[in-house]
Amino acid sequence: MKSVKQLVSTAVMNEAYQYMAKDPMKNLPKIIDWAEKIKKVDYYQNTLQMFREIAQDPENNWNQLIQRYFNELNPTTQKKFLINFMVNAGMVGQSVIDKSKEKYDCNVPWAILFDPTAACNLHCTGCWAAEYGKGISLDYATMQKIIRQGKELGIYMYILSGGEPTVRKDEILRLAEENDDCMFLSFTNATLIDDAFASEVERLGNFAFAVSVEGYEEETDMRRGKGTYQKVMDAMDILQKHGIIFGFSTCYHSKNTEVVGSEEWVDDMIAKGCKFGWYFTYMPIGKDAVPELIATPEQREFMYHQVRKFRATKPCFLMDFWNDGEYVKGCIAGGRNYLHINAGGDVEPCAFIHYSNVNIKDVDLIDALRSPLFMEYKKSQPFNENHLRPCPMFDNPEKIREMVNKSGAHSTQLEDSETVEELTAKTIPAAENWKPFADKLWASPHE
Numbered sequence: 001m002k003s004v005k006q007l008v009s010t011a012v013m014n015e016a017y018q019y020m021a022k023d024p025m026k027n028l029p030k031i032i033d034w035a036e037k038i039k040k041v042d043y044y045q046n047t048l049q050m051f052r053e054i055a056q057d058p059e060n061n062w063n064q065l066i067q068r069y070f071n072e073l074n075p076t077t078q079k080k081f082l083i084n085f086m087v088n089a090g091m092v093g094q095s096v097i098d099k100s101k102e103k104y105d106c107n108v109p110w111a112i113l114f115d116p117t118a119a120c121n122l123h124c125t126g127c128w129a130a131e132y133g134k135g136i137s138l139d140y141a142t143m144q145k146i147i148r149q150g151k152e153l154g155i156y157m158y159i160l161s162g163g164e165p166t167v168r169k170d171e172i173l174r175l176a177e178e179n180d181d182c183m184f185l186s187f188t189n190a191t192l193i194d195d196a197f198a199s200e201v202e203r204l205g206n207f208a209f210a211v212s213v214e215g216y217e218e219e220t221d222m223r224r225g226k227g228t229y230q231k232v233m234d235a236m237d238i239l240q241k242h243g244i245i246f247g248f249s250t251c252y253h254s255k256n257t258e259v260v261g262s263e264e265w266v267d268d269m270i271a272k273g274c275k276f277g278w279y280f281t282y283m284p285i286g287k288d289a290v291p292e293l294i295a296t297p298e299q300r301e302f303m304y305h306q307v308r309k310f311r312a313t314k315p316c317f318l319m320d321f322w323n324d325g326e327y328v329k330g331c332i333a334g335g336r337n338y339l340h341i342n343a344g345g346d347v348e349p350c351a352f353i354h355y356s357n358v359n360i361k362d363v364d365l366i367d368a369l370r371s372p373l374f375m376e377y378k379k380s381q382p383f384n385e386n387h388l389r390p391c392p393m394f395d396n397p398e399k400i401r402e403m404v405n406k407s408g409a410h411s412t413q414l415e416d417s418e419t420v421e422e423l424t425a426k427t428i429p430a431a432e433n434w435k436p437f438a439d440k441l442w443a444s445p446h447e
């Protein structure tokens with residue numbers, strides 16, 4: 001049930017949206033004027049000032065991104081993004097989260113990532129999802145339980161991964177429809193996206209997609225299989241036609257970094273309709289991992305500079321999940337900002353950390369947040385004073401070893417259980433190689 005605060009905020013934001021949509025760039029500054037007069041938004045004054053400056057400068061790349069929002073997205077999506085994402089997840093939910101943290105003395109995240117299924121119609125080289133246990137899925141009641149208990153704690157953002165979430169199209173649409181105050185985002189290989197599915201997503205408005213793509217045809221098909229790139233391009237056209245929010249989700253590794261970090265490729269993705277782009281780096285998880293795919297320190301530094309440059313100039317929200325640790329004070333896992341629940345129900349600190357003490361089928365969400373491994377995370381974050389070395393596995397392998405051993409967490413890799421010592425044996429060289437580069441960047445003036 002929606003709270004009174006949420007009902008009032010939704011009604012007010014609906015009015016504000018109707019007014020703004022009439023002439024967005026002219027009316028946005030007036031909405032900001034009005035918002036600044038409300039006492040309760042004191043906390044957001046800096047954000048409002050930033051929006052004011054953006055709204056006054058048509059050359060600004062964020063101004064252009066806002067224009068794309070109004071020009072390219074369908075009206076339902078525009079409204080749902082504003083209310084579900086900005087208001088419910090960003091404002092209403094955040095104050096409940098703050099209270100929940102205090103009450104339970106544990107991390108409470110802003111977003112929950114869960115895998116509706118481990119099944120996938122592709123088999124990408126070096127993908128850990130392939131090793132989770134192919135036939136496993138979260139039943140619908142468990143997914144509903146995660147969201148219901150999440151909302152009680154103030155969480156309105158749900159991210160689906162896998163496996164391939166669109167293998168279960170009907171159920172994920174039903175989840176979005178039955179939780180129409182939440183925002184959903186699905187990672188997807190996009191090969192199952194068609195017109196009928198996109199029409200339903202357009203009708204609901206509270207669903208976005210992070211489309212996996214690894215460069216142009218050669219780089220994408222190299223890991224994902226022949227013909228995948230073309231299917232991804234077709235899917236982007238379908239999503240764009242329906243005015244749905246989507247962006248690229250790209251794993252950079254030793255073989256594709258120069259391509260996916262190039263201006264030409266980013267411009268092409270924006271031209272296809274991407275409103276955001278998320279970069280991840282290759283992690284050697286599981287026994288089928290390919291450590292040679294780990295990006296070199298030079299490549300990681302290259303991405304550090306490129307993403308900062310593009311973020312300041314392109315009408316697209318770009319993030320690099322490893323090199324942007326400085327904006328979020330290091331690692332966001334363990335419930336600090338997010339957690340992961342795999343298709344078997346194991347509650348893990350992060351999609352890349354396959355260790356857990358608890359299963360969501362046996363415990364409530366709050367108990368999972370207070371489980372030993374999560375409490376170890378809370379105690380130890382940040383894992384490094386240098387936020388360009390944020391990760392307890394990839395950058396500080398001794399930290400994940402210590403936390404897993406102290407908490408007694410077990411491996412959640414269903415088909416090829418891996419000890420934390422086996423895992424970190426693969427990441428120690430990468431951590432040692434990156435350290436001097438990260439320390440030099442951290443010591444130099446940065447944003």
Ligand code: SF4
Binds near residue numbers: 333350352391393
């Ligand atoms: S555990 Fe590593 S990969 Fe996961 S959020 Fe933290 S820094 Fe990122």
